[in-house]
Amino acid sequence: MFWLCLTLGIVVLSTANADHPFWIQEIEELSDVSYDVVSRNTQRVYRLPENVVPLRYDIYIDLYFAERPGRPFSFDGSEFIIIQAREENVTNVILHSNVDQINSISLLSENGQPVPLDLFEPFNLEPQYHFLRINLQQALDLDRNYTLRIHYTSTMNDGPMKRGLWKGWYIDDQGVERIYAGTHFQPYNARQAFPCWDEPSFKAIFKLHLSKPSSYFATFSNTGIESSDALPNNRTRDNFLETPIMSSYLVTFLVSESFQVIASNTSFTPPVRIIGRSNAAGLGDHALDLTVKMTEYFNEYFNIPYNTLHPNLLNDHISSPDWASAATENWGMVSYRELYMIIDPRETIMSVEHYAATLVSHELAHKWFGNLITCFWWSNTWINEGFASYFGYMAAHQMFPRYDLHEHFNTRYVHNSLSFDSGQSTVPLNHEVNTPAQVTGHFGTISYSKGAAFLKMIEDMITPETFRKACQYFLLDNPYQATDQYDLYDAFARAVKEDNTLSEYSNFNFTDYYRIWVNEAGYPLLTVEVDYENGGITLTQERFFLSSSATATGQIYPIPITYATESRPDFTNLKPSYMLTTQSTVLPKEAADEWVIFNLQQHGHYRVNYDRKTWNLISQALLDDPESIHYLNRAQIVNDVFALMRSEKLTYNFGFHILKFLSNETNYHVWNPAISGYTWLRNRLRHVPESQAIFDSYILGYMDRVIDVLGYDPDLNESVTTTLTRQEIMHFACNLGHEACIQNSRNKFVEMRVNGAWVDPRIRRHVYIAGVRQGGQQDFEFLLNRFRNSNFANDQLEMLRGLGATRDPQLLTRYLELTLEKSVRSHDKATSFNYALLGNQENAYTVLQFVKNRISEIREAYVQDAPPNPVHTVLNNLASYLDEAGLVEYEEWLRSTQSNTAQFNSAISAINSARNAIQWGRDNADMILAAARGGAATFMLSSFLLTATTLFALLIQ
Structure with missing residues (x-):
């Protein structure tokens, strides 16, 4: 019956997940991310001893490309490291090395005399820990300079996914x-290019000397070129100026034949330069505007101008065709994925342009938070990344107000953190990590999103002026140093004490506030009960878990309390009126039947639940006068209600009753969490197609007004947020089967293919998808050819998304084969694979066959041993889209052929999670539909979906 309905084209089976416009991660993770939690005592062996420190590196790297047939794309290295012993009786010098071969090692004393090494084993390698252990015959003298000489050889990695030094x-x-x-060295990959003390606390001066074929004249690094030497065999060595004292992960360079400055502003010292491939000339002006204005902002905000950080530092920004992450903050030369640097309003989708502003601000903030001061160890990653993420939105808003970034902070960071941090296995901001896998794992939601949200809470609490002073104290007290949470606390405590900005909160201890939010996992649920007869509001807190079966912890969080009432609807005063430091309290309030809203503009990192009457008053206000409640709090209500329903704090019937105001809602910030919440439910109905079709019709009923208000074509001068709203709404509506959206998009695609009509990039996402999904081979070939000839990485990614939406199994297999090719860059391969799953529900079986037939090629092309574990990701994601028959086939294949592979256990776990989701959907489908039907203020089944549900009912009789 199911396939008959598909053949008839009746039941719409969309697999679209909530599309966050900023992060290309649309496949829902079905289970909590688990951390490899181990004790410091058992895993401390991964950390270097602190008995020897480097002071200065002179590093000579000879790069060979295809000109050395015997060892193409390799490099030879020689380095001279000045070191000191900081403890007595040191007879072993231990540093990191992950190069192919150590050829020779020697150690010289201060007067140039050789220091004897062990005759039988002068050095040895411990590959598990990437340790190079140098064994001495006698102990080093304390605090005396020695020169360590190391000669080595190694190979460039193929592409950026493994980081290190790559081609x-x-x-x-x-x-x-x-x-x-x-190069891409963060967080522990400098050791792939040269042996070093590859931990952030081991700061030193670096001086690079790079030799390469003379045709590779375009060479860039943290600092400028001091001199160049002509070498035999038509080679040239560039000698770079020394760097400031800094961590090894901040060293970087790029060597090419034709990269060039594509935009610059020479009014700064040093000049601000955008550097990219030669055929990107003229396309860097937008990125230049971002970098210039954000440099100006941070110069003034920190009162430590960039040009005072070190005289040799450049202010270069590299647009790299290949890059494993969005960008990396190397001091003097930030490298970005080209996707975010080459911005053209006629070619770039708005969500990419929007994110680019935050990304540039984020990376420039790192020049102070991360480079000038650095986290002592990756357990404190949030100090680097939390501040950079906070400034990425709040600082960029000051210079680029048209993007409304201060408001998008909620959907980008607060909602993301609240979702992730509600699991039982989540970890605190300050979390012990030691192994490389643990370190990589800590570069995620907690460090970035929760770190930023925590800082925003502090800013509101202590005032923006005191927050700025604390930032300046932190930087001025610790320049060129490795810092930890205590150094940061000292800066905040000093500024708060001087400005007396917490004096109104009696019995409040800032030390406890900081300690708990930094060192305890999770966040609170604030339950609000209003006494409408006698007056007063009772507040009670508990740690919030998304799982209803989680055990209560008793954890008490200091909660900054802000609220508005119907009679006092002030949503703009964000300084807390009260600090809740106990499990419960009672706030005074006159007895009156009026709504109350807590957590103004959702600036606090907590959720809110209300008694039933208060929820009903809020619900009625949202229907009668939605503008009486701030749109960020309307977004908060949507975000909280979906979470409260999932955690069984609210029934679905009551939750959808509250959410029925969405039928009149048109605001981006409100619809963003609504789409996420609806999508979670749709995914659980994925394998109950008749229920999903009915549920989709209810959602489309809610969306009628917002679709009508937005229209299908952007206005010339519309706001950025309006454009983003249309992008998300139309993408979602088309995926749900909205006939007018699909037809409009399909018509635009055909006009583009047949007549060469230009399609506004602000609507290309759903146009590309609908064009291929509703089309045939001619449409697929057209978009594929357009992809191959595009000069814009951001448009290419949207075309890959469109190509992955084909319904033709043969074309889909061709698309998946494309992901194995060079033309889909390694950093886009896993994302492109996911697009095949997102494109259509029925694609999953074709994807499964591709995986079974081409798994070895997938592992090689996707770079299975890269730190992001891309092959784990795609195999896990596949499970969530298969039906039971597909899961049986998938599991049988895994157990019979893949049991000894690195991905086996996680894939089996993903299958179990997928089965749980399928069962949940089947068990709860009727309840969800009843709730959605009861909450629908108005809804109209489209004729398409009405036919679908009617015929389905007939077919199953």
Whole structure:
């Protein structure tokens, strides 16, 4: 019956997940992320001893490309490291090394005399820990300089996914493919390019000397070139100026044949430069505007101008065709994925342009928070990343108000953190990590999103002026140093004490506030009960878990309390009126039948639940006068209600009763969490297609007004937020089967293919998808050819999304084969694979066959041993889209052929999670539909979906 309905084209089976416009991660993770939690005592062996420290590196790297047939794309290295012993009786010097081969090692004393090494084993390697252990015959003298000489050889990684020193490719302005070398060392990959003390606390001065074929004249690094030497065999060595004292992960360089400055502002010292491939000339002006204005902002905000940080530092920004992450903050030379640097309003989708502003601000903030001061160890990653994330939105808003970034902070960071941090296995901001996998795992939601949200709470509490002073104290007290949470606390405590900005909160201890939020996992649920007869509001807190079966912890969080009432609807005073430091309290309030809203503009990192009468008053206000409640609090209500329903704090019937105001809602910030919440439920109905079709019709009923208000075509001068709203709404509506959205999008695609009509990039996402999904081979070939000839990485990614939406199994297999090719860059491969799953529900079986037939090629092309574990990701995601028959086939294949692979256990776990989701959907489908039907203020089944549900009912009789 199911396949008959598909053949008839009746039941719409959309697999669209909540599309966050900023992060390309649309596949829902079905289970909590688990951390490899181990004790410091058992895993401290991964950390270097602190008995020897480096002071200065002179590093000579000779890069060879295709010109050395015996060892193509390799490098030879020689380094001279000045070191000191900081403890007595040191007879072993231990540092990191992850290069192919150590050829020789020697150690010289201060007067140039050799220090004898052990005759039988002068050095040894411990690959598990990436340790290079140098064994001495006698102890080092305390605090005396020694020079460590190391000669080694190694190979460039193929692409950026493994980080370290790698080779990438680009097409130059003559249409010729060129190979270039780049580096990506954060967090522990400098050791792949040169042996070093590869932990952030071991700061030193670095001086690079790079040799390469003379045709590779375009060479860039943290600092400028001091001199160049002509070498035999048509080679050149560039000698760079020394860096400031800094951590090894901040060292970087790029060596190419034709990269060039594509935009610059020479009024700064040093000049602000955008550097990219030669055929991107003229396309860097937008990125230049971002970097110039954000440099100006941070110069003034921190009162430590960039040009005072060190005289040799550059202010370069590299647009890299290949990059494993969005960007990395190397001091003097930030590298970005080209996706975010080459911005053209006629070619770039607005969500990419929007995120680019925050990304540039984030990376420039790192020049002070991360580079000038650095977290002592990756357990404190949030100090680097939380501040950079906070400034990425709040600082960029000051210079680019048209993006409304201060308001998008909620959907980008607060909602993301609240979702992730509600699991039972989540960890605190300050979390012990030691192994490389643990370190990589801590570069995630907690460090970025929760870190930023925590800082925003502090700013509101102590005032923006005191927050700024604390930032300045932190930087001025710890320049060129490794810092920890206590150094940061000292800066905040000093500023708070001087400004007396917490004096109104009696019995409040800032030390406890900071300690708990930094060192305890999770966040609170604030339950509000209003006494409408006698007056007063009772507040009670508990740690919030998304799982209804989780055991209560008794954890008490200091909660900044802000609220508005119907009679006093002030949503703008964000300084807390009260600090809740106990499990419960009673706030005074006159007895009156009026709504109350807590957590103004959702600036606090907590959720709120209300007694039933208060929820009903809020619900009625949202229907009668929605503008009486601030749109960020309307968004908060949506975000909280979906979470409260999932945790069984609210019934679905009552939750959908509260959410029925969405039928009149048009605001981006409100619809963003609504789409996420609806999508979670749709995914659980994925394998109950008749129920999902009915549920979709209810959602589309809610969406009628917002679709009508937005229209299908952008206005010339509409706001950025309006554009983002249309992008998300139309993408979601088309995926749900909205006939007018699909037809409008399909018509635009055909006009583009047949007549060469230009499609506004602000609507290209759903146009590309609908064009291919509703089309055939001609449409697929057209978009594929357009992809191959595009000069814009951001548009190429949207075209991949569109190509992945084909319904034709043969075309889908061709698309998946494309992800194995070079033309889909390694950093886009897993994302592109996911697009095939997102495109249509029925695609999952074709994807399964592709995985079974091509798994070895997938592992190689996707770079299975890269730190993000891309092959784990795609195999896990596949499970969540298969029906039971598909899961049986998938599991049988895994157990019979893949039991000894690195991905086996996680894939089996994903299958179990998928089965749980399927069962939940089947068990709760009727309840969800009844709740959605009861909450629908108005809804109209489209004729398409009405036919679908009617025929389905007939077919199953």
